[in-house]
Amino acid sequence: AQTVTQSQPEMSVQEAETVTLSCTYDTSESNYYLFWYKQPPSRQMILVIRQEAYKQQNATENRFSVNFQKAAKSFSLKISDSQLGDTAMYFCAFMKHSNNDMRFGAGTRLTVKP
Amino acid sequence: DAEITQSPRHKITETGRQVTLACHQTWNHNNMFWYRQDLGHGLRLIHYSYGVQDTNKGEVSDGYSVSRSNTEDLPLTLESAASSQTSVYFCASSEGSGRTFFGQGTRLTVV
Numbered sequence: 564a565q566t567v568t569q570s571q572p573e574m575s576v577q578e579a580e581t582v583t584l585s586c587t588y589d590t591s592e593s594n595y596y597l598f599w600y601k602q603p604p605s606r607q608m609i610l611v612i613r614q615e616a617y618k619q620q621n622a623t624e625n626r627f628s629v630n631f632q633k634a635a636k637s638f639s640l641k642i643s644d645s646q647l648g649d650t651a652m653y654f655c656a657f658m659k660h661s662n663n664d665m666r667f668g669a670g671t672r673l674t675v676k677p
Numbered sequence: 678d679a680e681i682t683q684s685p686r687h688k689i690t691e692t693g694r695q696v697t698l699a700c701h702q703t704w705n706h707n708n709m710f711w712y713r714q715d716l717g718h719g720l721r722l723i724h725y726s727y728g729v730q731d732t733n734k735g736e737v738s739d740g741y742s743v744s745r746s747n748t749e750d751l752p753l754t755l756e757s758a759a760s761s762q763t764s765v766y767f768c769a770s771s772e773g774s775g776r777t778f779f780g781q782g783t784r785l786t787v788v
Contacts (some may be wrong), residue, residue, distance in 0.1 A: 567719075569719075596775035598775070605781075606765065606781060606782040607779070607781060607782075608767065608769075608779035608782075610776075610777075613775060613776075615775070654719055654720065656720075658775055658777075662727075663708045663710075663725075663727075663771045663773065663775075663777070664710060664722050664725050664735065665710075665712075665720070665722070665769075665777060666722070667712075667719035667720040667721070668719050669717055669718055669719045670719050
């Protein structure tokens with residue numbers, strides 16, 4: 564079974580600074596996807612970034628980037644130039660290529676302070 | 678625009694009652710999922726379906742059932758609601774490639 568671990572239940576960062584959220588996972592699969600989702604108070608699940616395991620290049624989306632270390636099974640999210648609107652719960656998730664069900668970590672609550 | 682909608686957004690029910698949460702998607706996706714979200718656990722998979730008449734149990738399926746009679750809908754039924762089923766429920770759909778879309782969530786309270 565796949566497990567996803569987020570070891571930081573809560574984090575905070577000053578506006579305009581950079582923060583990194585950690586995620587590790589355990590799997591015997593070689594083909595899979597990894598995701599970071601943002602959940603603001605509205606409860607909506609918003610895809611932040613997606614990484615395919617066969618791609619060595621780290622995914623980036625504007626201020627969001629990942630550090631994907633396949634051998635170490637690590638998938639951290641870096642948020643640059645943090646904004647107040649980044650305040651939310653962030654979930655790391657894993658999905659095998661062979662099916663489409665996701666396994667989520669417990670989440671990290673990020674607060675951006677003015 | 679295609680979308681995925683859940684109803685109701687909020688529901689309070691009594692212990693022992695049968696409850697059905699609706700999920701409707703217009704993406705024409707074959708894959709649909711139900712998750713529950715609880716503090717400290719993230720989202721956990723309840724049931725999923727890969728197409729009409731196909732249903733499968735997820736990691737926390739006890740006390741829940743689903744049916745898939747068409748592509749668009751995957752209703753989730755709590756046969757006899759229990760206080761342990763108080764949670765936020767999310768429906769999702771996907772069509773391969775890892776791209777998954779979530780509904781807005783339903784907050785269910787069992788009293």
